[in-house]
Amino acid sequence: MLKKILLSILLLLTIVISTALYINYPKLSIISSYAAKKMCSCTFIAERSQESIQTQDLGMGPLAYSSTTIDRENKRVTSSVFGLNAKTAEYRGKLGCVLIQGEDDYKVSFSNSEMTAPDLAEINYPYGDKVEIHKTKGINHDLVQKFVNNAFDENGAMTSKRTRAVVVLHKDSLIYEQYADGYDADTEILGWSMTKSIMNTWVGMMVKDSIVNLDDNNLYPEWANDDRKDITLNNLMHMSSGLDWSEIYSEISPATKMLYDSEDNAKVARQQGLEAKVGEHWEYSSGTTNIISGYMRDKFKDHADYLRFPYDRIFSKLNMDNTTMECDESGTYIGSSYCYATPRDWARFGTLYLRDGVWNGERLLPEGWVEYSKTIVPDSGGKYGAQFWTNGGGSMYPDAPHTMFSCNGYEGQLVAIIPSKDLLIVRMGLNSGFDFNGLLSGVCGAVE
Numbered sequence: 464m465l466k467k468i469l470l471s472i473l474l475l476l477t478i479v480i481s482t483a484l485y486i487n488y489p490k491l492s493i494i495s496s497y498a499a500k501k502m503c504s505c506t507f508i509a510e511r512s513q514e515s516i517q518t519q520d521l522g523m524g525p526l527a528y529s530s531t532t533i534d535r536e537n538k539r540v541t542s543s544v545f546g547l548n549a550k551t552a553e554y555r556g557k558l559g560c561v562l563i564q565g566e567d568d569y570k571v572s573f574s575n576s577e578m579t580a581p582d583l584a585e586i587n588y589p590y591g592d593k594v595e596i597h598k599t600k601g602i603n604h605d606l607v608q609k610f611v612n613n614a615f616d617e618n619g620a621m622t623s624k625r626t627r628a629v630v631v632l633h634k635d636s637l638i639y640e641q642y643a644d645g646y647d648a649d650t651e652i653l654g655w656s657m658t659k660s661i662m663n664t665w666v667g668m669m670v671k672d673s674i675v676n677l678d679d680n681n682l683y684p685e686w687a688n689d690d691r692k693d694i695t696l697n698n699l700m701h702m703s704s705g706l707d708w709s710e711i712y713s714e715i716s717p718a719t720k721m722l723y724d725s726e727d728n729a730k731v732a733r734q735q736g737l738e739a740k741v742g743e744h745w746e747y748s749s750g751t752t753n754i755i756s757g758y759m760r761d762k763f764k765d766h767a768d769y770l771r772f773p774y775d776r777i778f779s780k781l782n783m784d785n786t787t788m789e790c791d792e793s794g795t796y797i798g799s800s801y802c803y804a805t806p807r808d809w810a811r812f813g814t815l816y817l818r819d820g821v822w823n824g825e826r827l828l829p830e831g832w833v834e835y836s837k838t839i840v841p842d843s844g845g846k847y848g849a850q851f852w853t854n855g856g857g858s859m860y861p862d863a864p865h866t867m868f869s870c871n872g873y874e875g876q877l878v879a880i881i882p883s884k885d886l887l888i889v890r891m892g893l894n895s896g897f898d899f900n901g902l903l904s905g906v907c908g909a910v911e
Contacts, residue, residue, distance in 0.1 A: 492724060493724065494526060494544050495529060495542045495543050496542075496552075498521050499551055500552045500560055503552035503553070504554075505653075506554075508560070508651050508787050509650055509803065513531070519625075528544050529542050540552050550562065550563075557787055558790045559789030559801065559803065563792065564724070588637055589782070589814050595637070596637055596640075603910075611641050614890065615629075615643060616643075621643060621644075626894075628641070628642045628652065628889070628890070628892075630887075631889075633884075633887075635814065642806075648805060651787060651804055651808075652891045653801070653876070654803070654809060654891075656873060659850045660836075660850050661802055661812070662759075663700070663849055663851060665798075667828040667832045668777070668827065669759065669762065671828060675759075678697060682694060690705075690741060691737060693742075699752075699758075700755070700849040701840045703744060703840060705737045721749070726793050729753045729754055732748075732750030733754050743842070744842060750799070752799040753797060756795055756796045760795055770794065780822060783808040785805040785807075787802070788802045789803075806889050809878050810887055813880050815827065816833050816880050836848050837868040852871045853869075862904035866881075867903070868880050873895065875890065875891075875895050881903075881907060886906070886907065
């Protein structure tokens with residue numbers, strides 16, 4: 464009798480486990496892809512330890528069930544969940560880590576040694592490499608230190624606030640910076656959706672070069688026979704294309720299919736149909752930014768020129784030498800999500816916008832471009848401009864200046880650009896629920 468009961472229980476458990484695996488098996492591919500990509504990038508770009516990455520970045524929720532193997536000789540990482548649905552990512556120099564989804568016939572890469580930059584050792588940061596903490600007038604530096612210190616967990620625990628770095632610039636001077644244990648000024652950290660603002664720069668520069676126009680439509684041949692032909696580059700910049708999208712990462716969605724189950728991110732996004740009239744509905748969509756990246760690629764006759772553009776025209780100009788922008792397997796930049804940079808480099812990027820598109824006396828963006836970037840899209844609730852977030856009416860951070868605009872990314876990445884205070888604040892971390900309002904209002908309050 465007991466034997467029959469045990470067999471029945473075993474059968475029931477087998478059915479339950481099999482059903483759970485059947486239902487969740489497609490999700491395992493997403494988990495494995497995320498883990499492989501993250502482990503690869505954090506290992507070969509950020510140069511962090513496997514233990515740190517597994518504990519901090521992959522230690523929560525279903526990601527905790529992933530296991531990874533690092534092949535340092537070939538610079539490849541393979542991840543799986545309970546040995547199932549293994550996925551591999553490969554490091555390719557300044558193009559970062561690429562998820563291997565298909566036949567993997569795309570092999571172009573270039574390295575740091577190919578990047579050239581002038582000697583800026585004696586020029587003060589952010590325009591050069593000479594880094595000093597300045598005690599500028601009109602600032603209560605003790606208050607700045609107090610509010611920045613409060614952004615970090617005690618003893619480097621990384622358990623609650625989970626801040627990795629904070630950098631504060633005032634009037635183009637570094638007035639304070641702080642890093643969690645295991646991170647420093649040379650650690651490249653993923654900006655996630657702050658990468659979208661880099662795509663804003665790319666578009667702005669090509670507008671300045673008269674290569675593209677914000678009113679461009681008929682952007683892709685497959686849109687020619689339906690209303691998607693009316694979508695303009697401006698609609699994409701404002702995330703008001705009307706394309707159907709679901710920015711959900713906890714389940715199978717267009718966003719997860721695009722980033723973790725596709726060789727060509729832009730293609731997945733542009734295959735979406737319309738769910739709203741073009742130009743009349745704002746919806747946050749990583750897909751639209753990758754469509755922009757694909758459209759930018761189409762404007763280059765030589766693919767290598769496309770690949771070098773962000774390095775030659777953006778990063779080298781801004782002295783962002785410790786920055787890596789990553790491609791998908793088709794060789795298109797994943798403009799929605801994947802740029803690694805040091806906190807100081809992220810601050811350099813923000814300085815370009817704090818200075819109205821002018822870098823150390825040279826205009827890099829068109830006149831009026833920064834104003835365009837921070838002008839609020841009517842249907843966004845005061846929160847969005849053109850690939851930048853806005854704080855209209857205190858919509859994002861009620862106690863921070865309402866004229867502030869920012870680059871924002873998943874897990875609490877932020878470059879806050881505050882013209883009214885001539886102030887720039889960068890925070891990098893692992894907690895999307897972080898008290899940004901407290902940090903921003905506190906530091907702003909310390910500036911006259």
